[in-house]
Structure formats: structure tokens, C-alpha cells
Amino acid sequence: MKDFTILVVDDEKIQRESLVGFLKKKKYRTLAADSGERALELIDRHAVDLVLSDVKMTGISGYQLLREIKSRNPDIAVVMMTAFGEIADAVQAMKDGAFDYLTKPIDLDELEVIIERAERLNHLISENRQLKASLQERHRFGNIITSSPVMLEMLSVAARAAQSKAAVLIEGESGTGKELIAQAIHYAGKRGDRPLITVNCAAIPENLLESELFGHEKGAFTGAVAQKIGMVEKAHMGTLFLDEVGDIPLTVQVKLLRFLQFGEFQRVGGTEVKKVDVRLIAATNRNLRQLVAENKFREDFYYRLNVVNIHVPPLRKRKEDIPLLVDYFIKKFSTENDKPVRSLSKEAMDLLMKYDYPGNVRELENIIEQAVVLCREDVITKNDLPVTLSAGLTPAEVPPLEYYPGNFREKVEAFEKDLILDALKKHNFNQTRAARELGINERNLRYKIQKYHLR
Ligand SMILES: Nc1ncnc2c1ncn2[C@@H]1O[C@H](COP(=O)(O)OP(=O)(O)OP(=O)(O)O)[C@@H](O)[C@H]1O
Ligand SMILES: [Mg+2]
Missing domain, CATH: 3.40.50.300 (P-loop containing nucleotide triphosphate hydrolases)
Structure with missing residues (x-):
């Protein structure tokens, strides 16, 4: 049996039963109602995916039923069955939010195609809902x-x-x-x-x-x-x-x-x-x-x-957050890199607590990511942390030209990136001062920071 429930609504018994018989053969879960009122009761009690409804019925009409369903749950697809030649009916149904319409006598092949389309849409809707929920969760x-x-x-x-x-x-x-x-x-x-x-x-x-x-x-x-x-x-x-x-x-x-x-x-x-x-x-x-x-x-x-x-x-004004964040980032990056890193040595933690983090949480995050990738045991030691931490904030020296990999353009870009990073570190990530030192305007600097992912 498929996980898709169809409710057939028609006040004519023969029509209703022949449709239900056909849908059962196609392995759909089915429900049947002989009036719009009864249909609404069923919708309230069961998870219905699609309603196949006649237009002309005693009691509330197919249109009223359509509007009522859409106001209760817009995700339910409603397919209207209209009398042959009643184009105006069909147009009205689509305006009111029907998924599609069929003219009587019902062509079963056509019905099957419409249902399959509704199933695909239903699947997309629930997938989309799950994606949204996971976005909200994250x-x-x-x-x-x-x-x-x-x-x-x-x-x-x-x-x-x-x-x-x-x-x-x-x-x-x-x-x-x-x-x-x-x-x-x-x-x-x-x-x-x-x-x-x-x-x-x-x-x-x-x-x-x-x-x-x-x-x-x-x-x-x-x-x-x-x-x-x-x-x-x-x-x-x-x-x-x-x-x-x-x-x-x-x-x-x-x-x-x-x-x-x-x-x-x-x-x-x-x-x-x-x-x-x-x-x-x-x-x-x-x-x-x-x-x-x-x-x-x-x-x-x-x-x-x-x-x-x-x-x-800034992080330096709430250092009590450092141990929590370190723990959180170790878990995050050990899972991401599939490396069973458990914790951090006392010495390493002392260094992390003393540092001032001009780049704030992002900088701490980068430090821990690097340490998780580099460390050889399941505990991060002070050797896995950047030397700048123990050396007290001296910016990295610019390495010799052979150091830069790739072709001309790649070398130039790598060098530019280093120059910018160097200037930023030197000025505690103050972009105004770094830009002044580099002799470029701030907007340009910000663009390059973005380009080289320096944040
Ligand atoms: N309290 C926190 N808990 C967990 N992760 C954090 C926390 N604060 C920041 N981060 C992480 O640090 C990084 C930087 O955060 P975010 O991009 O929100 O900073 P920002 O203030 O927008 O920086 P910028 O001004 O450079 O744009 C992100 O990866 C973010 O997930
Ligand atoms: Mg930001």
C-alpha cells in the first residue's frame, strides 16, 4: 500500500464505488464520503493527501468543499470532477485553488496521471518542510x-x-x-x-x-x-x-x-x-x-x-566563554574531520586564555580547526597551536618568493593575501589602520578580505 491517502467525495454510490475500486487496485489508501459535510469530518480525523470531489452534490457543493478544505489545510490537493462541457465550472475550480479538474465520464488514465503529479508535489512539499525545519534548528x-x-x-x-x-x-x-x-x-x-x-x-x-x-x-x-x-x-x-x-x-x-x-x-x-x-x-x-x-x-x-x-x-571581554567555545569547536571539527580528538592540554588552554583574539570567535574557531587537523594524539597540545600565541602576537614574517605556489597570477594573489593578513594582524584587525598602512582604500581592503576569506 502506498503512503498516499485519497478521499473520494460523490453522492452517487456507483460512481463513488467504482473510483474507490480503481484506486485500491492502484494501491492507494482510500476513504469515501457521500457528502461534503461527511468529507470534512473525515479530513479532520485522517491525514488526507488528495480529495477527488464531484461538483454538484446535495448539501454543500464541491466548490464550497474546496474552499473549506483549502482554508483548513492548503497542502491538500483537491481535484474537481465537473460535468462534461461545463468549462465555466472548471475555470472557477482552478481559481479557487483546485489542483486540477476532470470532466465526466472520468478517463482513468488521465486520473492516474493527475494523481502521480500530486504525489510528486506532496513529496516536494514535505521535503521542503524538513529542510526548513533543519535550517531553523541550525x-x-x-x-x-x-x-x-x-x-x-x-x-x-x-x-x-x-x-x-x-x-x-x-x-x-x-x-x-x-x-x-x-x-x-x-x-x-x-x-x-x-x-x-x-x-x-x-x-x-x-x-x-x-x-x-x-x-x-x-x-x-x-x-x-x-x-x-x-x-x-x-x-x-x-x-x-x-x-x-x-x-x-x-x-x-x-x-x-x-x-x-x-x-x-x-x-x-x-x-x-x-x-x-x-x-x-x-x-x-x-x-x-x-x-x-x-x-x-x-x-x-x-x-x-x-x-x-x-x-x-569582544571575546577578550568575556574570557569565560573560551573553554566552552573550545570544547564546542573541538567536537565540531573532530566530527567534520573524522578525527577522535577529545580535549586540550592544560598548557594549551592556558595559552588560549591569555590571548586577546583581535579576530574574536572566528579567530578562535580557526585556531581550533587547525589544531584538530594538525594534532597527532587525541589531545591538543601547545605545539598544535600557532606560534603567535606563545610568541605574544608578532605578525608572521613574509616568506621567500619561492614559497608562493602556482603560476604568475596565483603567486601574486597568494602574496597579496599574505600582505593583507600581515597588515591586519599587525593592527589587531582594525581595517582602517590596515588599509592606511597598505596604501589602499578601505572598501578595496574589505573586498579583498572577502575574496581571500580572511575573516
Ligand atoms: N557564541 C558563538 N557560538 C558558536 N559559534 C560562534 C559564536 N560566535 C561566533 N561564532 C562563530 O564564529 C564565526 C564568526 O561569526 P560571525 O560570522 O557571526 O561573526 P561576525 O560578527 O558577523 O563577523 P564579521 O564582522 O567579520 O562579519 C562563525 O563561524 C560563527 O559560527
Ligand atoms: Mg558578519
């Missing part, structure tokens, strides 16, 4: 590891904010877990089963940001060969996460402000004013208040973003 607040009172207080504010539609601004140094918190807020809230659209504002070149956010019409500018739907539109009914919001140029800030005030926007090159319902979360590792003072960030935009403020403290 992004629960419970997966944010901490025992620090400040963090716990902050998470309780975040959890309450998740239940509202208020804009949230998450501030904190690089690698402190801002994105993790943004995801938890989205998935814990009412919009958790709707899309979370993330825009990394620093990674998108300035001149493309507006069209990336709001979309554009065909021919809006050179290169706009086709119409494009923007992130704002994709986030409809869901959440838009503006990461690195401090990097948004003033011109685009104005447009986002208008969007936040009225929920309205226009595609680049478009005339139509569009409206969407979007929840906004923003994050930044820069000091927005200071940017406001320097006239690099609009004050009105800042206040719109900062309805709920969440500040994530």
Missing part, C-alpha cells in the same frame, strides 16, 4: 555558545526583538558572532519560514549597490541587459539582513531611508513605485555613531536602523 539561539552574563542578557533582548518587526542594529567587532545572532533573530521570529536575504554591503561595488538592493529595469544602464529583481523584493514577507551597513554610500542611504519609512522603492530605471513588507536587521563592525559625527552616515538613517540595539562584546 540557527537556533541555543546554538550560540556562551555563559557570559552580558552575552546572556544581550541574547534575551535579541530573543524578545525576534518576536517583533522592529529594526535591529547589531554592533560588534569582526568575528564576534553578529551574523549568527541575525540568523537566530530571523529564524526564531514569525517570519522564520520566509526568506532571510543577506546583503554584504562592503562586498558590492558602490555603483552596483543600488541595483543589487532595489533591482533594475532592462536598459537602465550599460550592462543592464535584462530586468533584475532586487534583494529588497526577494525579502518580501521575510527579513533583509544588511551586513556591514556602515559601508553603504550616502546616496544609497537616502533610498533605504525612504524604503524604511514607507516600505516603498523603485527599481533603477523604473517608474513604478513598489511596496513590500520586509523586516530589517543590520550589522556593522564600525562605529556608526562616529561615522554620523563625521557626516559619513546619515543620522536619520541611523535612528531608523537602531530601534533595537544589540552590542556583541
